[in-house]
Amino acid sequence: MSTTILGNRVDALTLAAAVARVGDFIASGSSHHIVTMNAEIAYLAYREPRLQEVINSADLVTADGSGILWAARSLGTPLPERVTGIDLLQALAAEGARQGWRFFLYGAAPGVAAAAAKRLQQEHPGLIIAGTSHGYLGPDAMPILVAEIQAARPHILLVGLGAPKQEYWIAAHLQELQVPVAMGVGGSFDVLAGRVQRAPLWMQRLNLEWLYRVIKEPKRVKRTLALPKFMLAVRQEARR
Template identity: 80%
Template sequence: MSSCYVLGNRVDPLTLAGAVARVTEFIRAGTPHHVVTLNAEIAYRAYCEPELQALINRAHLVTADGAGILWAARKLGTPLPERVTGIDLLQALAVAGARQGWRFYLYGAAPGVAEAAAARLQKEHPGLVVAGTSHGYLSSREIPGLIEAIKAARPHILLVGLGAPKQEYWIASHLEELQVPVAMGVGGSFDVLAGRVQRAPAWVQRLNLEWLYRVIQEPGRVKRTLALPKFMLVVLRQAHKRD
């Protein structure tokens, strides 16, 4: 199936299983690949920020991270098969990675969080290889050392939890230098895995209210959610023009 576009941002019409299969192909190829999990907030920001939109559209895989993207795709006449969030894809890749011997590197979040997230992943997926971790509060002077540490660890998958779109810009800037087969931004997934933040219950996810659950847990996110009505308005305008 061909990609669809939401506010000019490419989204690949894949299920979670399809996304894992695509990542498996990237690892077999061995060349660097950038994976983006796109939600409505970042889609709207990219709509207003051409540099970010170009980065997203250059990525090797873009998944629909959130109900907002699915809703927009339906409105624009190019429905997507299902939501593929960053944390769900991360967990699915951990399952496949434990089976296939892939090496993972976790970079991001506050000190101690990536290590705790790695420990939980290894407990839940026996045999999973974590080649290294680093927190995300490094100075610019420390980044060259991080780059060398990642290169020395030779991961198949680099998970970057710096928050979007900072993590997307970071990956794009260092992908060729790192030569990691797969680099993927995972937002706040390390905090969830480490138990610092609770993910919304399944019933809340089914109601497409996970964003509200996050805001209740982290009131500081309120300002970010103001992009959602703007996103919906632009989508409705574009859908109206289609009709």
């Protein structure tokens, strides 16, 4: 099941169900794109048809943020729970360590993806990291990166280029990468590497993780200006 928020599809499923869906994707052998959509990206896609097409063409779109849950409730199609990129990443790493799935991490500043991979292996013994690459690569380096990912043969490719750049990159390269699952994870590598601290659990439970990020990174204030616009657009859609 799925619902639509400002023209963007989002799947109605729990974290456990998302992990199970990924298992099905891997078993199928074909390539799949996962988008973790928050309110900011949903509003951007509402105004940018090309991004909305990428989202609606993805094989799985999760509700990454309390804003998406609020919007779904407001439109009369509530979702079961929030499924954030970093939570899904961690759940997939846990399952991957049990199943023998191979992971490749691409994105963030030099050294960050490697540090994130090391952290994941410490937290999930047995996890296979097939390779890592930083995200500061120019167009000329793309063929080399694609060949490196192909040679590593990961089951899951995690792309941390920030949204929507990572969504466009995955959509452009998914078929030639030949990976069963590719997922954009935003700034998750920075969190795993210890460069950025995640909000305390009590703030996560109160859906205030966005506020914590703004307090820690005041430059994000400009990005949060999309939230009231998103809410207004959802209200207008609900009235229609």
